[in-house]
Amino acid sequence: MKAVYSPLHARHDGGMELHRGELVPCFEMPSRADYIRDAVTAAGHGLTAPRDFGLAPILALHDAGLVEFLRSAFDQWKAVGKDGFMLPSGFAARSMRQDVIPPGVNGKLGYYAFDAGTPIVEGTWDAAYASAQCALTAAALVAEGERAAYALCRPPGHHAAKAAYGGYCFLNNAALAAQYLRDQGRATVAVLDVDYHHGNGTQDIFYDRADVLTVSVHGTPETEYPFFRGFADETGEGAGLGFNRNFPLPRGTDWDSYRGVLETALGVVAAFKPDALVIALGVDTYENDPISAFKLKAEHYPLIGAAIARLGLPTVFTQEGGYAVAEIGTNVAAVLTGFERV
Template identity: 50%
Template sequence: MITFFSTQHALHAPVWEFYRGQRVPCFESPARAQFVHAELLARGHAIRAPEVDSTPLLAQVHAPRYLAFLASAWAEWQGLSGGQATLQPFPSVWPVRSLRSDVEPANFTAKLGLYSMDNGTPLDAGTWAAAKEGADAATSAVDLLAQGQVRSAFCATRPPGHHAGPDFMGGYCFLNNAAVAAQAFLQQGCERVAVLDVDYHHGNGTQSIFYRRSDVLVVSLHGDPQTEYPFYLGHADETGEGPGQGFNLNLPLAAGTPAAAWFDALDLACERITRFGAQALVVSLGLDTYAEDPISTFALQPEDFLRLGQRLARLKIPSVFVLEGGYAAAALGSNAVNVLEGFEQG
């Protein structure tokens, strides 16, 4: 399977984050993509750099003022911090409930809070370049499929994207690569596109982007938000609004869910995608469902990721896989390529 690899991903390399009240090294690190890249090469998969500019599609997925903030945030922060690149900005105030979010404040920390859903998504000097190239990879993958040369492609990019909403970042995510790919399929003439999110954490950003639309079906199986991040979205009763009613399916699962129950939920997801009549599929390929992931609690083993790819192949839909979470970095490459090779065998 052809892979679009983000050559600039390592430019996004914040040193630390907050986790359970502690300052800890970032779980979402350049090593994640490096392990995937090494495994792809070891198993003989073709790797390309992104080729298509995603700028027009980004404007269809994300709010203009949010994109403008992301592109300029580090420079603005450096002006305030005296150019000390080792200082990482974090939000400390958010416009919850009765507070206004329609007016962008001039204060940088307040702006950062306006566009953040958490304080666990650190910025650094290369964040915009790395995130933008991830969106370029998603656009390039869809363009390749539209040429009719292949039926699938993989975007080995970071930072991930599925927690990024129309006008906010969160969960290590800044630009929503899966949403960009879905929008690109529509631009290429598809009338019905499905997004399947198999990350341990609910793709709240993707749901938010398409929640009132019927041309994109969003299906997610994930840890129950009663106990798992992102907590405030991902419940089973969230089925869409207005024109999008019935085009959002959440399948929340209890912490510790074994592989057999997880695959039962995957079958339900695949059945819904088939009924929808999807002409293209975007897979938010989170691999933090792995049993040894440090921040998740599902129980999938390496061979289960091969089975995941095989099951998705049975849908017989042109598919773009977009790398999302997965923080057992040393195993990430093997697990990711297992999915791709399972798909190719199907």
């Protein structure tokens, strides 16, 4: 399987984040991609550089104001005499106006961000743009006839919504891949998210559409980020009613419990009969992940890959979470190898 990788990911090195009330060093760090790159190449998956599809695919899914803010945010930050990493100090939450975009950079931060855990630094846009191009390139490889392709996306993307960023995510890589496949003639596409955290951004982008099915297996938002999305009763709206399925699971879920729910989610995908599949691949379901609470072991990741492969669909993998840094590469490579062996 070809793995699409850009070294520009390293330009995003966030510094500090606010995690459950504490300011801590970022869990989403450049070494994550380095470990994955080394493991997937060692497993025989060849690296390829991303093509440049420009801004058009991004602007087709994301609000132009959000994109322009991400492109210019750090310049605006420097213009008011600041440096380092950017975090918001206020949000357009309940009782606040959401119809006015503040002109100043601090107001814009709180308008477009939905958490204080996603710092912006000088190289963030370069990394996020390259990450999106990795996803689009993997989708292009599959559209051109590859059985599967893997996009080593960093920063990740599945929390990025139409007009908001957060959860370490700036542009929604999985959604970009799915839309590219649609644009290349796949009548229907399914997105299956197996990250520990709910892919609220992907759900937001496709929530009113029937041509892209979104399915997510994740830690319950009753206790887990993003807290306000990912409940089982969120099933889509308008034309998309019935085309969003969430499978929230409690903290401490082990393989015996997870496996059955994963099979149910795969059954939902199979019943949809899509022409292509995008997997938002997070391996923060691993038992030693520092910000997650499932109990999957290394031996289970090839089984996940094999289960996905049995759907028999052209498949794009986009990298999402996984913060047990030393093990992340091994677990990602195991999913890809398990897929290829079927």
